[in-house]
Amino acid sequence: QEAATKPNVIILATGGTIAGAGASAANSATYTAAKVGIDKLIAGVPELSQLANVRGEQVMQIASESITNENLLQLGRRVAELADSKDVDGIVITHGTDTLEETAYFLTLVEKTDKPIVVVGSMRPGTAMSADGMLNLYNAVAVAGSKEARGKGVLVTMNDEIQSGRDVSKMINIKTEAFKSPWGPLGMVVEGKSYWFRLPAKRHTMDSEFDIKDIKSLPNVGIAYSYGNVDDTAYKALAQSGAKAIIHAGTGNGSVASSVVPTLQALRKDGVQIIRSSHVNNGGFVLRNAEQPDDKNDWVVAHDLNPQKARILAMVALTKTQDSKELQRMFWEY
Ligand SMILES: NC(=O)CC[C@H](N)C(=O)O
Structure with a gap:
């Protein structure tokens, strides 16, 4: 009965450091990306079940610098299918951080839904001391399952901030404070609750003239x-x-x-x-x-x-x- 009151959030996993593993806890920068499967990532954050009914799907398992246009289309189509399902309230995508900003912007343009879509990664693998992936994922599920995140376009949760998927960019490749927008974050996530301060001004998702369902290939x-x-x-x-x-x-x-x-x-x-x-x-x-x-x-x-x-x-x-x-x-x- 409790499950019926919680939102249903699907986590689509694509790889990256958030699924990375290193040889020792001291390896924060030397490790292999895209090693750990989504079920193991979810099991590593039992607190997710307090936020939402969470289910994972491994869409691909790659480092994001190797994402192709075909991969983008495949992911975009799966997001659209899930967004169309009445059993899905929000979608999280775990992603390598190198091209995370590109995927987040692509989805901003082509997904015709007001359901929250949150793209998330990490700067340190889960095996490292002070790994940031667990909290980033927890925050992503919190935002994806929240009603307030609806209609705000594709979002990115890194370093406790909620960023617009359109504006955000990887600004530095060694700090956990890596993702910034020149125009500032939209909000913050603290202890699983979101606090909003501004809204995206550009056309996105529901208001976009583009639709993944009409796109057969990319030039x-x-x-x-x-x-x-x-x-x-x-x-x-x-x-x-x-x-x-x-x-x-x-x-x-x-x-x-x-x-x-x-x-x-x-x-x-x-x-x-x-x-x-x-x-x-x-x-x-x-x-x-x-x-x-x-x-x-x-x-x-x-x-x-x-x-x-x-x-x-x-x-x-x-x-x-x-x-x-x-x-x-x-x-x-x-
Ligand atoms: N921090 C990261 O996620 C970088 C790992 C890898 N280069 C990727 O983008 O998938």
Whole structure:
């Protein structure tokens, strides 16, 4: 009878450090990711059963740097199936932290549900001293099972904070305080209870025009990194490999070196979409026609999306339109 009053939360496991194991408790940085199965992870946190009726599903078991577009689609489809089920109140996804921000943003764009979807990882394997995975997972289940988390888009619970899956990014690879948003967290989880302070302003989930059920495959979109003395080799190679769009991971406000500008103009004339983003560490802010004449060049700006998030939106957007003005609208709205 008690079970009937608790929310039903499904944990979809994909691997990462939260499922990692090292040789000794002193190994906080040297270990193997994606080793421990979801049933063992759940059994390791018996307190989960006080929060929700929890069931686990092993969707894949990989380190997240190896996640492919096919993996993203597979995960997205499973999330949608579960979200459609009236027996499911919330979904948690355990994930490696290297590309967690990409998966969280992808799900933000394509899942048509107001049920909580929470992506979670850890910075230390469960075998390490002061492992952070147990509490991160406990917090994820608490948020996924809560009514207040409904309609707030895809969320990420790391280091006691509730972050927007759209905004959050891995900012450092050694601290447990690794995930930050340039615009701040949405809330906090303390002792299994969530405290909210702000809401996402961009279109997401229920309000999104994209739907995982309509997406058969994702187009090839690549990223080229900018730096002093850069040349156009990477851009040309991406175009030759069939990229439909190239994310310019630009310096500063998405600035483009004079050695690269003519190549990007020519690639755009050949039909490749050029999307200017910034790789500055704390979050870029790229505006149209500032620094480069985007109207004249028919380029798109990624605004505050970092290069890896810009790739996700570009892929999803290109399943709907090939028009650069439509792409730009989407980059403002999502
Ligand atoms: N902290 C982590 O999860 C990193 C482990 C691994 N590189 C991954 O992303 O899966």
